[in-house]
Amino acid sequence: MNQREKEQYLREYAILKSQGKPFFPYAVAKDSAMAAIVLVVIIVLSIVLGAEMGPKADPTTTTYVPRPEWYFFFLFELLRVIKPPQFVPLATIGVPTICMILLFLLPFYDRSPERRPERRPIATAAGIFTIAAMAFLTYLGASAGSPNEIDMKPPAGLKGAALGEWNRGKLVAAQSGCLACHKIGENGNDGPGPHLTNIGSVLPESAIAQTLRNPTAPMPSFQTLAETQPQKFQALVSFLGQLR
Amino acid sequence: MARLKLPVPPVPPALKPRPARPGTGNGRVGPLDQAAEAGITVVDWIDERTSLSGGLRWMLFRKVPKGTNWFYTLGSAAMFAFLSQAVTGVFLAMYYDPSPTHAYESIRYVTNEAFLGEFVRGMHKWGSTVMVILVFLHMGRTFFWGAYKYPRELNWVIGVVLLIMTMTMSFTGYLLPFDQRSYWATIVGVNINGTGPLIGPYLSDFLRAGPEFGATTLSRFYAIHMMLVPGLIAALIGAHLYLVAKLGTTAPPWIKAKPDERLTESEV
Numbered sequence A: 001m002n003q004r005e006k007e008q009y010l011r012e013y014a015i016l017k018s019q020g021k022p023f024f025p026y027a028v029a030k031d032s033a034m035a036a037i038v039l040v041v042i043i044v045l046s047i048v049l050g051a052e053m054g055p056k057a058d059p060t061t062t063t064y065v066p067r068p069e070w071y072f073f074f075l076f077e078l079l080r081v082i083k084p085p086q087f088v089p090l091a092t093i094g095v096p097t098i099c100m101i102l103l104f105l106l107p108f109y110d111r112s113p114e115r116r117p118e119r120r121p122i123a124t125a126a127g128i129f130t131i132a133a134m135a136f137l138t139y140l141g142a143s144a145g146s147p148n149e150i151d152m153k154p155p156a157g158l159k160g161a162a163l164g165e166w167n168r169g170k171l172v173a174a175q176s177g178c179l180a181c182h183k184i185g186e187n188g189n190d191g192p193g194p195h196l197t198n199i200g201s202v203l204p205e206s207a208i209a210q211t212l213r214n215p216t217a218p219m220p221s222f223q224t225l226a227e228t229q230p231q232k233f234q235a236l237v238s239f240l241g242q243l244r
Numbered sequence B: 001m002a003r004l005k006l007p008v009p010p011v012p013p014a015l016k017p018r019p020a021r022p023g024t025g026n027g028r029v030g031p032l033d034q035a036a037e038a039g040i041t042v043v044d045w046i047d048e049r050t051s052l053s054g055g056l057r058w059m060l061f062r063k064v065p066k067g068t069n070w071f072y073t074l075g076s077a078a079m080f081a082f083l084s085q086a087v088t089g090v091f092l093a094m095y096y097d098p099s100p101t102h103a104y105e106s107i108r109y110v111t112n113e114a115f116l117g118e119f120v121r122g123m124h125k126w127g128s129t130v131m132v133i134l135v136f137l138h139m140g141r142t143f144f145w146g147a148y149k150y151p152r153e154l155n156w157v158i159g160v161v162l163l164i165m166t167m168t169m170s171f172t173g174y175l176l177p178f179d180q181r182s183y184w185a186t187i188v189g190v191n192i193n194g195t196g197p198l199i200g201p202y203l204s205d206f207l208r209a210g211p212e213f214g215a216t217t218l219s220r221f222y223a224i225h226m227m228l229v230p231g232l233i234a235a236l237i238g239a240h241l242y243l244v245a246k247l248g249t250t251a252p253p254w255i256k257a258k259p260d261e262r263l264t265e266s267e268v
C-alpha cells in the first residue's frame, strides 16, 4: 500500500465508522450472546464427555500410546508424511518454523490494498490449502491407531527358553508404544521411525540396545527400563535382534 | 462537581420511564432515590480521582462500522473461553500438587471425590479445545477478510503470539494429570522440540529442567502453565484490545462507503 492508498483507506474507513453503531450495546449484545453459547458448549461437553484418566505415569513400563492432544495431530502426522529420517528435523521443526515465520510476517509481504477474498486469489487459495492440509493431517492422525499387539509367528527352529524369551520380547515391544512410530511386519504405523521388520540384519543387538538407551529424537529413551527391569529390556533387544 | 454523564442507550419509547407529573411527587425523597443518589456519589468519587469514565466511554461508545456481523464475535468468544479457563483453572489449582509422586493422586481426588470436581476438570479440559478452535476461527476470519492489512499489522503480529501462547498452554497442560498418555506424549513432544534449529536443544533442556525428564520437570511445566503463559496471554489480550479500540474494527471487505451526500457532485 502506498501513501495514497493508505489515506484513501483511512478516509473510507472513517465514513463507514461514522455510519456504524456504538459498540455498547449493539456489539456487546452479540458478544454476550456468543459468550453464552460458548459457555453452554463447554458445559455440555464436560457433562457428556467428562474427564477420564489413564493409568498413572510410569517411566519403566509400557502400555502407553504417545498421543498428543488432537490439535497437535497434524504436527505428528507431518513426521509420518515426510519420510526419510534425515528429513525428520525438517518435518518436526523446519516446516512449523517456516509456517510461523510466514504467519508473523504476513502483513509485511502481503501489502496490496485489496481486502476482498475473491480478489486476492493467491492469499485465499493459500489459506484454503493450509486449512485443507491441516484438516487432512488431523484426520490421518485421528484414524491412525496405535496397536498394542504384534501379530507375528516366531522364527522357525526357535524352541524352549529362546522361544519364551522371544515371546516376552514381543510383548514388551507391543506394549511399549514402538508401534506408534515403527512398523514391525504387518503391525504398526509407517513412520516417523524406520521399519523394524528386518532390524536384526541391519543392526547388531548391541547397537539396538544402544539406540534404545540413547536414541535420536523424537524417539523416547528407554534407559529407565534398562536400569529398572534389565530382563525385560534384554528380552526386547533379543526380540528385535531376531527380526531378520 | 461534574456529574458522570453516560449516553442513554436507545430504548423503545414505550419502555422509557415516564417523568413524574408535576404536583404528584409531593417533594419527598424516598429510600430508592437516596440509594440511587448514594450510588452516583460513589461512582463520582472514584471517577474524580481516577478519571476512569473517560477510558470506559472511549472503549464502550466507540462506533463499530456498518456491516459488523456475527463473525466479529469470534475474538471476544476466544477471550471468554480464556476467562473460563482461568476460572476453572483456579479451582483445579486448589487441589493440584505438582510433584511426580502426588500429581496423579491429586487429579484423581479432584475427579472422583471433590464436589463437582469432574465437572470443573471437564470444563477445563474441553474448554481448551473450544478455545483453540475459536482462536483458529478468529484468525481465519481476520485472514480471509484482509483485516491484518494497514493499519492493523501490529494487531496481527500480537495475534500470532497469542496463537503460539495458546498452543503452549495446551502443550504444558497435557502433562499435568501425569497419567501414562500425558507422560509419554510429553516426552515425545519435548524430544520433537529438541530437533529444532538453533534454540531447539536449549528449549528442550529448559522445558525438562535438565537433559533428562526428572522430578522438577513437572513443577516447571506447572509454573509455565499457570503463571508464566497465562500472565503473558492476559497482557497480550490487553494490548490486542487496546489496538482494536484505537484503530477500530474493520468493516467487512464487501461494504463500500457511500460518501456523504452533501459531498457528492451531482450532474447538471
Ligand code: HEM
Residues within 6 Å of the ligand: B071, B072, B073, B074, B075, B076, B078, B079, B080, B082, B135, B138, B139, B142, B147, B148, B152, B155, B156, B157, B158, B159, B160, B162, B163, B166, B237, B240, B241, B244, B248, B249, B250, B251
Ligand atoms: C487469545 C486469543 C485472541 C483473543 C482473545 C483475541 C481477541 C480479539 C478481539 C476481541 C478482537 C475484536 C474484534 C473481533 O473479534 O474481530 C480482535 C481483533 C483482531 N484480532 Fe484477535 N484475538 C486473539 C487471537 C488472534 C490471532 C491468533 C490473530 C491472528 C494471527 C488475531 C488477529 C486479530 C486482528 C488482525 C484483529 C483486527 C480485526 C478487525 O479489525 O477486523 N487475533 N481480537
